[in-house]
Amino acid sequence: MRARNLDVWIAYWGFAVFYAALSVGVVFFGRATPPPRPDVTAEQAAQWFEAQATGIRLGFGVLLVIAGGAAISNGIIGYFMKRMSSGRLLAYAYIAAMGVGAIPGFHLILVCWLAATFRPDRDPGLQYLLYDLGMLSYNGSLGCFTAAYAVLAIAIFYDRNGIFPKWFAYVSIWQIVTEVVATQMWVFRSGAFAWNGMITFYIAVVIFGIWIACLLPLMRTAARAETVDTPALYSAEPAR
Template identity: 50%
Template sequence: MTSTAGSEASVRERASMRDRGKRDLWICWWVFPVFYTLFGVIFVPLTRVMPPPRPDVTADQITAFFDAHSLTIKIGFGLLMVVIGGGSIANGLVAHQMKRMSISPVFAYGYIATLAVGGIPGCLFAGLAFLTATFRPDRDPQLIALLYDIALLSFIGSLGCFATQYLIFALAIFLDRNRILPNWMAYVSIWQVVTELMAAPVFIFRTGPFAWNGAISFYEGTAIFGVYIACLIALLRKAIERQPADERVPD
């Protein structure tokens, strides 16, 4: 019994030492769920961007929307400007695991670059446009409507960079012989590519499933994105647990 207890204690001690050796990775991993939780709070209850308000409204209705939610929009998007860097840490953790794969590091660099470019129209434009609309509420309603359209078309319709990001990620997983992430995650990523392309008609339709608040352009893509993020968080945790503390990752 004493020998068994000692063996178990030794295993726990070695596990603790391994975790301390990967403390930086665990800090980055915890940023991931915290950031996306804040992201949800900002975009859903505070700013009302998710689900998106209707595109088929008049300038006066848009002005009334900003008047009704001015304070929470300022709080929400002001908070976004503070925490937006958390997304970079989360994406860097994904790129770190990609560099452990038996593929060229170009895949990881491409993944980071597409997100860096896509995050500007896909996230920051919406925040800046909404904050600008609430900054001077006495502006011409037509200008307020212009900011409203820019924000939501940018947020829902920023397609190319994100579709490329998901495709790069899927190809990296398929080509990896080290099995850092399971192949089924690549198929989830490919579904993300499909949903990005299905949102392309938001620039044409103001009503129906292909409008920016439609069942296909928004709700379907958002549901699959939620699954994607949940799977990614869980799989990154497993990847960090399996990763040797003294492993050298290629530059």
């Protein structure tokens, strides 16, 4: 590890720790993954919140505290994109798109479900609304992430510095495909196209898992390639 990119390594491990904590929080505590059923009544949704109240309060409360990890995760990817020959504009576009997407795609479900468990005697109809709003936001926030993956793929295709391999652009394009397919969850309340369906959810989770599993070693390789002697290789600007 070089002293000149110690901050990169700190952000890299912050990225890994954040996504590990996010996975634990939404899977084992908040129970948002695998998602609960959309085809329930208001009373059933209220009963579900009552049963999961402790896990939601604990897991989602912690995630709210470390929510800034999303910005670190976006920043480290933007850092490597800025070192591509495709230039800085696409890096800034990626960071902006993911930053906007973090609100509906991550924060809103935390707030909705914590609010639902904050007053367990709340009208079941209102809890029903928070139940739907949280899940539809969490799984159905599409446009910002589609834009982010698109600019990442374009940046990789046009990059001549070899920061990330070209095949990773195709993995990112599959992320776009899953986001487009997921639009059907706003229509169906059961089946393969519902928010807990095989097509709109589980396939998307597998693709996202592959994307993360590929991205971590690629960023590690790119960070290791940086040396004090070759800073110009990772810059879109000419060496001075």
